[in-house]
Amino acid sequence: MILVTGGFGFIGSHTVRALLDLGEDCVVVQRRARQLPAVLAGARVEVEQADVADREALLAIGRRHDITGIVHLAGSYPWPPVPDAPVEATRQALDGLLNIAQAAQEWGVRRLGVASTIGVYFGARNRGPLREDAPLSMSALVSIPTFKKVGELLGGFLADTTGIDIVNYRVSGTWGPLGHPDPFFAAPALVHAAARGTAPDLSHLVGPAFADDGLDLNYVKDTGRAIALLQLAGKLNHRTYNVGSGRATTNVELIEAIRKLVPDAQVDLPTGGDAPHLVLDISRLQEDTGYQAEYDTERAVGDYIAWLRAGNRN
Structure with missing residues (x-):
């Protein structure tokens, strides 16, 4: 069973749809109660209401379901920005990512996929197609690519030290x-x-x-299917993949x-x-x-x- 955070969101719901179509069972984690999105109408999906920043609530899900993989699409960044409490917003964003990594370790999942963004390339000097090994700027104009770069670095460290297969999805402009x-x-x-x-x-x-x-x-249906394929692939040769x-x-x-x-x-x-x-x-x-x-x-x-x-x- 694949756990998808933010699985009723825009890209998340289409990723869940793709995973189901490929024969996987899914459990969706949502912070707030929401109706089943129309693209999942009639689908059999387990739903857990929890905030990924709440470690105990998140870890408890693994006691109720046999989680074999995780797709982390819930926002691990403060958006919109929180100018009156930036430190606390940053703490919650990083807590969510670290809690997901801890859950992956404790549950012994096969692969943890984490959403990143094409925005990490902003400022890149390469005008041709952008490869995952392109040097990235250390700065960013908005919070999302800033936190995604930090998340990729933390993910690499955690993959090295825990042995978890952590994969980054650098998602392009997605619509639909x-x-x-x-x-x-x-x-x-x-x-x-x-x-x-x-x-x-x-x-x-x-x-x-x-x-x-x-x-x-x-198109979002293609984005969701690409993420599902990355999650289910028998072997991946890299930690970071462009999705576009x-x-x-x-x-x-x-x-x-x-x-x-x-x-x-x-x-x-x-x-x-x-x-x-x-x-x-x-x-x-x-x-x-x-x-x-x-x-x-x-x-x-x-x-x-x-x-x-x-x-x-x-």
């Missing part, structure tokens, strides 16, 4: 059903606007969006795909965009798991628009 407006790319907002017949609200973005902006975007599409998707490409389905969609963006396109090298993932993306841009856009038009809010 159950997602949310992302501050770094416009894809979800553009699709929502097309599905609802409105102009896109881009006020949440950290900067203006341009037609030629691009990023390694991965391996190519840049531009806003122009998204707009063209949207207009094939919704010709009158109000999704025009100003021309231009000179920011470097961050693209992940996913050869490790493909070689060690056989992963291949199932959703190109057109299929992803069509699937997401159909999901929203079926009455789903996000």
Whole structure:
């Protein structure tokens, strides 16, 4: 049985779906009580309500279930930032990661996977596909990549000293059903606007969006399946894996795909965009798991628009 923290969240619910489809049983750990996400409707999933920062509550789960692996997707970082209590927020974030590692050790799990982010590469000088062995900057503009870098370092130390198979997932820009407006790319907002017949609200973005902006975007169903494959692989040759599409998707490409389905969609963006396109090298993932993306841009856009038009809010 695979324990998934944050398993009712955006990427988590799709990872649980993929694990179930691959024949695994899952137990989901959620801090707050939530309804079963629509992508898991009808699925047989064990649910435990616990905060991963509560060590005793977390360890008790292993006495009720036979946990063989852990996928840690719950946020091990203070987000949104907590300016009035940064030390306590940092302590809770690190406690969650360390408690998960202790649980993995005590339960004797085969593999612990921990979510990281494409954001760890921000500031990298390499303009080609980013490999997992690329040197990383010691600084970060926001808290998430800061804590993910710290988590990767701690994970490496704990793997060396405990013998736990700890694997990092550096997840690219991910979008699709159950997602949310992302501050770094416009894809979800553009699709929502097309599905609802409105102009896109881009006020949440950290900067203006341009037609030629691009990023390694991965549809969430592919992201969830990649994580599931990494968790279940018989042997992994590395500790860190990029999880993405391996190519840049531009806003122009998204707009063209949207207009094939919704010709009158109000999704025009100003021309231009000179920011470097961050693209992940996913050869490790493909070689060690056989992963291949199932959703190109057109299929992803069509699937997401159909999901929203079926009455789903996000």
